[in-house]
Amino acid sequence: xxxxAQRPPALPARATAPRDSVRAWPLRDQVGYYLAWIAGLALLxxxxxxxxxxxxxxxxxxxxxxxxxxxxxxxxxxxxxxxKDPLIGTAMLLVMSTLIAAPLGVAxxxxxxxxxxxxxxxxAVESAIEIVAGxxxxxxxxxxxxxxxxxxxxxxxxxxxSTLGRSFxxxxxxxxxxxxxLVVGATRExxxxxxxxxxxxxxxxxxxxxxxxxxxxxxxARPGIGTGTALGMGRVAGDTAIVVVLLGSTLQIINGxxxxxxxxxxxxxxTLTSYIYLNSPAGEGLAPEKAYFAAFVLMCLVIVLNFxxxxxxxxxxxxxxx
Amino acid sequence: MFNPxxxxxxxxxxxxxxxxxxxxxxxxxxxxxxxFVFAKAWPSFAHNGLAWFGGGGDVDHQLEDIFNSPSNxxxxxxxxHAWPLLWGTFVVTAGxxxxxxxxxxxxxxxxxxFAPPRLSRLxxxxxxxxxxxPSVVYGLIGILVIVPWVGEHLISLDRKESVANVIxxxxxxxxxxxxxxxxxxxxxxxxxxxxxLRAVPRSWTEGASALGVNRWRVTWSIVVRTARPAVVAAxxxxxxxxxxxxxxxxxxxGSASFAPNPxxxxxxxxxxxxxxxxxxxxxxxxxTVVPFGQTLFAFAAVLLxxxxxxxxxxxxxxxxxxxxxxxx
Amino acid sequence: MDPLTxxxxxxEDLLRPPPPVRxxxxxxxxxxxxxxxxxxxxxxxxxxxxxxxxxxRAEPSPAPKIERMRAEAVSIxxxxxxxxxxxxxPVRQGEVLALIGPSGCGKTTLLRSFNRxxxxxxxxxxxxxxxxxxxxIDAIEVTALRQRVSMVFQQPNxxxxxxxxxxxxxxxxxxxxxxxxxxxxxxxxxALQRAGLxxxxxxxxxxxxxRLSGGQQQRLCIARALAARPEVLLLDEPCSALDPRSTQxxxxxxxxxxxxVAVVIVTHNMQQALRIxxxxxxxxxxxxxxxxxxxxxxxxxxxxxxREYVAGAFG
Numbered sequence: 024x025x026x027x028a029q030r031p032p033a034l035p036a037r038a039t040a041p042r043d044s045v046r047a048w049p050l051r052d053q054v055g056y057y058l059a060w061i062a063g064l065a066l067l068x069x070x071x072x073x074x075x076x077x078x079x080x081x082x083x084x085x086x087x088x089x090x091x092x093x094x095x096x097x098x099x100x101x102x103x104x105x106x107k108d109p110l111i112g113t114a115m116l117l118v119m120s121t122l123i124a125a126p127l128g129v130a131x132x133x134x135x136x137x138x139x140x141x142x143x144x145x146x147a148v149e150s151a152i153e154i155v156a157g158x159x160x161x162x163x164x165x166x167x168x169x170x171x172x173x174x175x176x177x178x179x180x181x182x183x184x185s186t187l188g189r190s191f192x193x194x195x196x197x198x199x200x201x202x203x204x205l206v207v208g209a210t211r212e213x214x215x216x217x218x219x220x221x222x223x224x225x226x227x228x229x230x231x232x233x234x235x236x237x238x239x240x241x242x243x244a245r246p247g248i249g250t251g252t253a254l255g256m257g258r259v260a261g262d263t264a265i266v267v268v269l270l271g272s273t274l275q276i277i278n279g280x281x282x283x284x285x286x287x288x289x290x291x292x293x294t295l296t297s298y299i300y301l302n303s304p305a306g307e308g309l310a311p312e313k314a315y316f317a318a319f320v321l322m323c324l325v326i327v328l329n330f331x332x333x334x335x336x337x338x339x340x341x342x343x344x345x
Numbered sequence: 346m347f348n349p350x351x352x353x354x355x356x357x358x359x360x361x362x363x364x365x366x367x368x369x370x371x372x373x374x375x376x377x378x379x380x381f382v383f384a385k386a387w388p389s390f391a392h393n394g395l396a397w398f399g400g401g402g403d404v405d406h407q408l409e410d411i412f413n414s415p416s417n418x419x420x421x422x423x424x425x426h427a428w429p430l431l432w433g434t435f436v437v438t439a440g441x442x443x444x445x446x447x448x449x450x451x452x453x454x455x456x457x458x459f460a461p462p463r464l465s466r467l468x469x470x471x472x473x474x475x476x477x478x479p480s481v482v483y484g485l486i487g488i489l490v491i492v493p494w495v496g497e498h499l500i501s502l503d504r505k506e507s508v509a510n511v512i513x514x515x516x517x518x519x520x521x522x523x524x525x526x527x528x529x530x531x532x533x534x535x536x537x538x539x540x541x542l543r544a545v546p547r548s549w550t551e552g553a554s555a556l557g558v559n560r561w562r563v564t565w566s567i568v569v570r571t572a573r574p575a576v577v578a579a580x581x582x583x584x585x586x587x588x589x590x591x592x593x594x595x596x597x598x599g600s601a602s603f604a605p606n607p608x609x610x611x612x613x614x615x616x617x618x619x620x621x622x623x624x625x626x627x628x629x630x631x632x633t634v635v636p637f638g639q640t641l642f643a644f645a646a647v648l649l650x651x652x653x654x655x656x657x658x659x660x661x662x663x664x665x666x667x668x669x670x671x672x673x
Numbered sequence: 674m675d676p677l678t679x680x681x682x683x684x685e686d687l688l689r690p691p692p693p694v695r696x697x698x699x700x701x702x703x704x705x706x707x708x709x710x711x712x713x714x715x716x717x718x719x720x721x722x723x724x725x726x727x728x729x730r731a732e733p734s735p736a737p738k739i740e741r742m743r744a745e746a747v748s749i750x751x752x753x754x755x756x757x758x759x760x761x762x763p764v765r766q767g768e769v770l771a772l773i774g775p776s777g778c779g780k781t782t783l784l785r786s787f788n789r790x791x792x793x794x795x796x797x798x799x800x801x802x803x804x805x806x807x808x809x810i811d812a813i814e815v816t817a818l819r820q821r822v823s824m825v826f827q828q829p830n831x832x833x834x835x836x837x838x839x840x841x842x843x844x845x846x847x848x849x850x851x852x853x854x855x856x857x858x859x860x861x862x863x864a865l866q867r868a869g870l871x872x873x874x875x876x877x878x879x880x881x882x883x884r885l886s887g888g889q890q891q892r893l894c895i896a897r898a899l900a901a902r903p904e905v906l907l908l909d910e911p912c913s914a915l916d917p918r919s920t921q922x923x924x925x926x927x928x929x930x931x932x933x934v935a936v937v938i939v940t941h942n943m944q945q946a947l948r949i950x951x952x953x954x955x956x957x958x959x960x961x962x963x964x965x966x967x968x969x970x971x972x973x974x975x976x977x978x979x980r981e982y983v984a985g986a987f988g
């Protein structure tokens with residue numbers, strides 16, 4: 024930038040400001056204009072008040088020790104005990120369901136975009152994924168309960184010898200169904216965005232389709248896969264219905280009888296979401312302060328995940344043209 | 346022969362078959378789920394016939410009786426008239442979607458056309474944030490803040506007494522449910538509509554402006570009109586979301602399976618109700634009792650049919666959106 | 674991307690097929706297009722392009738020339754880049770004013786300032802005064818201004834509606850009360866006739882406008898601009914995306930229209946300017962280098978730069 028005047032000196036000022044006023048419009052149009060403004064500002068106000076209120080309550084009931092203590096065994100939480108176990112539970116579910124949903128989702132997406140024969144089967148698979156995306160999570164939870172109770176009882180928690188159909192594995196399996204459509208969708212979009220000449224170049228070099236997928240396409244689609252996975256994790260972290268049904272209302276993590284890691288997977292426990300639910304008046308409701316702080320922690324987690332998605336999505340448009 | 350380390354093992358045909366097998370597995374699982382839900386639900390429908398969908402009696406009492414059925418299979422109780430639940434689901438969903446679509450349309454118009462650029466850039470992450478808030482947090486704020494406030498300040502004693510012989514009004518109500526559900530589904534709709542509004546070619550808006558038409562009219566008559574299929578698609582998606590919302594509604598819309606009565610006037614909004622998904626969440630512990638479980642699966646079947654129908658409607662809507670090159 | 678580059682890019686847009694699918698009107702007989710002149714001197718002393726004998730100039734219209742708009746010392750800048758530098762030029766009814774010059778010289782920017790369309794670009798600043806019938810256009814409500822000063826764009830941009838709805842659009846959306854369809858029939862038919870399109874679409878007014886051919890779409894845009902009875906018609910290279918046959922039709926149409934409206938046309942095509950313009954303004958790097966009657970600017974230009982441009986030394 025040079026030090027001389029930026030604006031060309033020969034630009035005389037205008038006599039009047041150009042007229043373009045909303046007040047000259049017909050009344051109907053003015054109403055529409057102001058309604059749009061009201062809607063936009065209301066949106067801002069609602070979001071702002073939710074964030075502000077949760078921050079306020081979070082600060083009010085801020086107690087880091089809660090993150091480190093286990094909850095009491097009783098349902099009544101007002102006495103003492105934190106939510107370390109629910110935190111671990113959330114983390115476990117996130118990891119486990121992602122470990123199931125991500126490979127499955129990528130596999131299905133690859134099959135749909137790169138192979139997809141016969142066409143009827145491909146359409147059926149697509150429809151199935153759409154249906155799962157639209158199914159209420161409570162329905163998935165109920166199905167999971169019966170599934171694990173009657174068929175996969177060996178993967179569930181044994182309470183006094185009778186299978187209840189509940190365990191981390193059961194919950195993670197059903198949660199993965201929630202994340203699956205998001206992973207499939209994002210991966211398909213990424214794969215479809217890769218132009219044909221990339222694949223053709225790879226085939227021309229003598230690589231098989233499988234090798235092309237593994238070495239060329241999937242690495243290129245990585246941001247998209249990441250976005251889909253992060254979106255899925257966001258949904259998993261926020262879901263309560265499946266947790267309440269498939270992990271029950273025990274707040275502490277209780278290992279299954281096998282012991283070790285597998286016992287942990289077979290065990291039950293809680294997550295942040297079910298902890299909040301059970302501590303609110305809808306559950307036993309005697310410790311709303313803890314519910315507030317847990318909600319604050321959960322929102323922070325979700326915001327971080329959201330931020331990750333945004334960052335991943337921004338790097339999502341690679342330059343394919345030369 | 347089965348040696349993954351050997352070169353040539355991962356031939357195209359093999360990989361295709363394996364991936365296809367995975368896809369088929371998931372297909373079977375989901376297909377199995379649908380079949381399973383309907384199979385389990387059948388006895389409840391069979392025993393009640395079409396009266397299942399009708400009204401009569403207190404749903405909560407009927408559910409209790411079903412739960413307490415004698416253990417002899419031939420003595421199982423199945424009687425259920427689920428109308429209050431169906432009506433509650435319908436009113437909550439329709440209310441939230443109708444209010445939401447209007448609000449979302451105007452908010453999207455604001456974001457795309459009329460907002461100052463900085464405000465517009467701020468609103469995009471705001472919408473994404475609202476979409477990410479878990480339903481249990483909405484429910485928590487609802488049940489700890491809004492419901493008590495409504496119960497104390499908006500519902501007068503007279504109103505409570507006017508319906509005291511039928512139902513208790515305590516703030517957990519249809520109105521609060523609709524309100525919070527609207528806030529929950531608005532972000533999804535705004536995101537879709539904003540993308541569609543932005544996809545309208547500028548040559549059209551510039552041409553319309555050059556004809557001396559004011560900015561609102563240009564937006565409404567050209568941009569919104571072109572984006573109509575997207576508005577429909579957004580509404581369909583939001584309806585599916587609203588139908589499936591169980592946790593938040595079970596926390597704020599009331600603890601009784603009551604059918605709010607429009608004849609009651611404004612009190613209609615203050616009456617409690619229990620949509621299908623919430624009813625499932627609240628009763629799911631009883632799933633092991635056979636007739637009760639089958640009744641619950643009947644609820645699930647109704648929800649599943651509705652969401653499948655909405656998926657189909659959404660697919661049709663997305664097809665018409667592609668005509669204008671808008672990515673759904 | 675700054676607006677100047679954006680305007681340049683519009684030429685590149687011509688090379689890409691436009692999104693709506695159009696049928697291309699194919700001639701049965703090839704149209705002979707005159708090759709550009711190479712600086713020969715004709716018998717009457719005219720040089721350059723005016724010497725080419727085959728370019729027929731239009732007869733000037735006998736109507737009196739009323740000054741409709743006037744730009745006085747108009748300068749327009751996008752941010753720090755000056756696009757138009759102190760241009761003073763009149764626009765008269767009864768004649769066609771052609772703005773010519775190489776790409777990026779500011780002629781489109783100047784045109785767009787006449788209906789305050791430059792305001793749509795956030796970084797644009799305008800100095801000087803533009804008046805419509807004596808009134809400063811800044812003092813008129815912008816919607817009212819654009820109803821009196823209409824514009825047709827380089828790429829035909831019919832709305833995704835029927836032909837009837839396109840032409841009736843301005844009439845429907847400009848006022849506060851929505852007129853009934855019966856009261857719109859006449860103005861629509863009139864506008865289509867003035868645009869020379871009535872014979873072709875008069876019986877199929879409810880068909881989608883996007884199904885018309887390129888030339889028909891552009892004439893539809895002209896009809897649409899004429900429907901609200903403007904006083905001035907601005908045309909931004911209206912024929913550059915069209916085949917020669919449609920170009921000819923539109924040029925004849927422009928000549929008919931100049932009686933009723935003041936016409937300003939920006940064109941890349943010097944032969945076109947020679948065919949239809951009464952007055953010509955040659956712009957170069959934002960300056961109005963030369964302004965005068967068409968025969969003078971093309972036949973005996975005063976400025977060296979004009980001489981060079983007209984002879985095809987640069988373009």
